[in-house]
Amino acid sequence: MAQGTLLYAQSGGVTAVINATASAVIAEARxxxxKVLAARNGILGALREDLIDTGKESAAAIRALAHTPGGAFGSCRFKLKSLEADRARYERLLEVLRAHDVRWFLYNGGNDSADTAWKVSQLAEAFGYPLHCIGVPKTIDNDLAVTDTCPGFGSAAKYTAVSVREAALDVAAMADTSTKVFIYEAMGRHAGWLAAAAGLAGQSPDDAPQIILLPERAYDEAAFLAQVRKVVERVGWCVVVASEGIHNADGQFVADAGGAKDSFGHTQLGGVASYLAGRVKEALGYKVHWTLPDYLQRSARHLASHTDWAQAQAVGKAAVRYALEGRNAVMPVIVRGSDAPYRWRIEPAPLAKIANHEKKMPASFIRKDGFGITERARRYLQPLIQGEAPLPYGRDGLPKYVTLKNVPVARKLPAWKE
Amino acid sequence: MAQGTLLYAQSGGVTAVINATASAVIAEARxxxxKVLAARNGILGALREDLIDTGKESAAAIRALAHTPGGAFGSCRFKLKSLEADRARYERLLEVLRAHDVRWFLYNGGNDSADTAWKVSQLAEAFGYPLHCIGVPKTIDNDLAVTDTCPGFGSAAKYTAVSVREAALDVAAMADTSTKVFIYEAMGRHAGWLAAAAGLAGQSPDDAPQIILLPERAYDEAAFLAQVRKVVERVGWCVVVASEGIHNADGQFVADAGGAKDSFGHTQLGGVASYLAGRVKEALGYKVHWTLPDYLQRSARHLASHTDWAQAQAVGKAAVRYALEGRNAVMPVIVRGSDAPYRWRIEPAPLAKIANHEKKMPASFIRKDGFGITERARRYLQPLIQGEAPLPYGRDGLPKYVTLKNVPVARKLPAWKE
Known part of the structure; x- marks a missing residue:
């Protein structure tokens, strides 16, 4: 038995499989x-000394955690500043870690969290405290550098492709007398990975989605509307997938173009799909429907990809191994061996190479006209949505998701005022 | 072998399981x-003599149809007027039916389609043509009279309950530093059945959805906002499910309250969730996310209810039987024997009792405060989402949905000008 405690925390937007990582971390450490403690609401729980004793959870609960979406210990949107700017917070953090004999800290998140993990990993040297900090990847945005893909992305991608294919069958059936254009808004503020994954729903240019709008290309309204018209005239209907982060040539987000007010002067929250739907209706006169799946796309564990689920567990397991081996400032990343069959392995990569880098889609993934993906993108994306992750359903017709007890650890320190 | 041809058509908004009904109709007739022909795009296909020979489809394709969402033969939104007002159309319809020796006509749809089916069923007597017309139930709105439930509803209800539970796990994890209120917009213009089904996602008043807004109760903004605040203060976050059809005491649809214009004067298409999100943000200052699943909720075959799927097939099979037995102007309806275990059977009911009636939720299904469902509603709804309908996935990670060949039948009549 190794000396000391392992602290695990979840950070940033949660996913359908971040709890699969948590489950693997706890099982591997057990x-x-x-001993594994979890910080409630990410790094904030560590600062607040709001810790959870995962030892109070049964083995069955930890197994069920592997198929439960959301973030079982709570997450946070909070970024630590530099050691100089945030010294009081770092000192408090170390105080809490010391009080609970934490020697290993696993921070599970996306870009901002990799930055936090990297900063914490530097504390050992700065303060002379023997801490091993491992970043654990997670983000549906798929924008972490170095790693082949990010746990959480593959499941959201599968949700996107399946939902677009299903909705397209609906639209195709109704187009003669009803909706001719359907617009799907995918998450992705800076990179169009999820919108691109929708491209897996079809094979030919006439299959849905016939148009994909990516933030990697400037949104040109005239070209977009002309393309919609062309598709409707050729196919009879058109499915558009738009990344929430598309912007015009000046860099203005299309989602911000509105700031619409209703007749009472209230702000109407819109978004990209709502805006595009309004433009198609006004400019082309087609009946339009649109969807904003929002959190549904990142919490749909019922449609998780097996590849993604397996990788989410693999990075959790590797993170524990790296920590106990005495590594610091690394992240277990996914390395692709081949596309088809998809082969991958886990390797450690320096957090410094990952924190604050953002992986955009390569230009070679985007079709010349900007409205679709290339074969190369397909080869990359295809394996990520493969396979279905097992999920038990109850007699009530709902998935059997677990609620942990989340028993708090007794506080040893005075309360902390932020 | 019976003399004559059976004509099947799909009408109104399609569902995750209307093709399961089509599959059962074709299999039973085979x-x-x-011989089974299908009219392309509902009754319009019959008027246009745009018919499909289902005999050209393989047995495997017809089996796969049972797990394919959308409407394989195309649907329509089109209502025949009275015999007096629409005489030319009825005469054309009979001409087409005669030309193809159609003796049995099965019309698969919701309220408007039941009305069309009833009108067509009266032709036999009016024109002396031996036609047997059977209405086949389908609608995610669950608002057909007489039948215990409507094929299509149970799957949309399961989608709603599962999606709300999953999204709630996401919101709960993020609420400390991010989204505190999540709003889900469910279909249902006149009756709140789908929004009510979201109530199955939770058991206690603190479980999501903590607030359900139904069209059966007038929307009172002050009461709604006060309730959101109360829930957030007690639980830390709040999930709201709103029926698209909610309206204020004057009968004005909340979705129409806006008519918002963006800064360029473009209309922004909104909806209920968008509007409510704006109000919560402005009035209470909470961070809000919202979702408009739109067609996703009625095409999500990947999350179909087994009960619903079985019933969709049962009504298709019964419709063929009724037709061949020489019945006319009836619909196979679902009769509930008991709640738990759920027992049901199919019986014929007169179309005259179903057409143009709209089944709203009984008052006894709605909690006194108007923000949730009662135990009685739960007992009714619970069995409808039970069980998972089998669905094969391909190696590409997508469900194996079938595309029929839809071989047209050679026209025998001159073209018809509408």
Whole structure:
């Protein structure tokens, strides 16, 4: 049995499989007889000394965690500043870690969280405290550098492709006398990975989605409307997938173009799909429907990809191994061996290479006209949505998601005022 | 082998399981050696003599149809007027039916389609043509009279309950530093059945959805906002499910309250969730997210209810039987024997009792405060989402949905000008 405690925390937007990572972390640490605490709401729980004793959870609960979406310990949107600017917070953090004999800290998140993990990983040297900090990847945005893909993305991608294919069958059936254009808004503020994944729903240019709008290309309204018209005239209907982050040539987000007010002067929250739907209706006169799946796309564990689910667990397991081996400032990343069959392995990569880098889609993934994806993008994306992750359903017709007890650890320190 | 042809058509908004009904109709007719044609785009296909020979489809394709969402033969939104007002159309319809020796007509749809089916069923007597017309139920709105439930509803209800539970896990994880209120817009213009089904996602008043807004109760903004604040203060976050059809005490649809214009004077298409999100943000200052699943909720075959799927097939099979037995102007309806275990059977009911009636939710299904459902509603709804309908996935990670060949039948009549 290793000396000390492992602290695990979840950060940033949660996913359908971040709890699969948590489950793997806890199971792997248990197998190695290491005690695991979880910080409630990410790094904030560590600062607040709001810790959870995962030892109080049954083995069955930890197994069920692997198929439960959301973030079982709570997440946060909070970024630590530099050591100089945030010294009081770092000192408090170390105080809490010391009080609970935390020697290993696993921070599970996306870009901002990798930055936080990297900063914490530097504390050992700065303060002379023996801490091993491992970043654990997670983000539906798929924008972490170095790693082949990010746990959470594959499941959201599968949700997107399946939902677009299903909705397209609906639109195709109704187009003669009803909706001719359907617009799907995908998450992705800076990179169009999820919108691109919708491209897996079809094979030919006439299959849905016939148009994909990506933030990597400037939104040109005239070209977009002309393309919609062309598709409707050729196919009879048109499915558009738009990334929430599309912007015009001046860099203005299309989602911000509105700031619409209703007749009472209230702000109407819109978004890209709502805006595009309004433009198609006004400019082309087609009947339009649109969808904003929002959180549904990142919490749909019922449609998780097996590849994604397996990778989410693999990075959790590797993170524990790296920590106990005494590594610091690394992240277990996914390395692709081949596309088809998809082969991958986990390797450690320096957090410094990952924090604050943002992986955009390569230009070679985007079709010349900007409205679709290339074969190369397909080869990259295809394996990420493959396979279905097992999910038990109850007699009530709902998935059997677990609610952990989340028993708090007794506080040893005075309360902390932020 | 019976003399004559059976004509099947799909009408109104399609569902995750209307093709399961189509599959059962074709399989049952084949077993009885009856030829089945399908009209493309509902009754319009019959008027246009745009018919499809289902005999050209393989047995495997017809089996796969049972797990394919959308409407394989195309649907329509089109209502025939009275015999007096629409005489030319009825005469054309009979001409087409005669030309193809159609003796049995099965019309698969919701309220408006039941009305069309009833009108067509009266032709036999009016024109002396031996036609047997059977209405086949389908609608995610669950608002057909007489029948216990409507094929299509149970799957949309399951989608709603599962999606709300999943999204709630996401919101709960993020609420400390991010989204505190999440709003889900469910279909249902006149009756709140789908929004009510979201109530199955939770058991206690603190479980999501903590607030359900139904069209059966007038929307009172002050009461709604006060309730949101109360829930957030008690639980830390709040999930609201709103029926698209909610309206204020004057009968004005909340979705129409806006008519918002953006800064360029373009209309922004909104909806209920968008409007409510704006109000919560402005009045209470909480961070809000919202979703408009739109067609996703009625095409999500990947999350179909087994009960619903079985019933969709049962009504298709019964419709063929009724037709061949020489019945006319009836619909196979679902009769509930008991709640738990759920027992049901199919019986014929007169179309005259179904057409143009709209089944709203009984008052006893709605909680006194108007923000949730009662135990009685739960007992009714619970069995409808039970069980998972089998669905094969391909190696590409997508469900194996079938595309029929839809081979047209050679026209025998001159073209018809509408």
């Amino acid at each position: 197998a190695r007889k290491v | 077993a009885r050696k009856v």
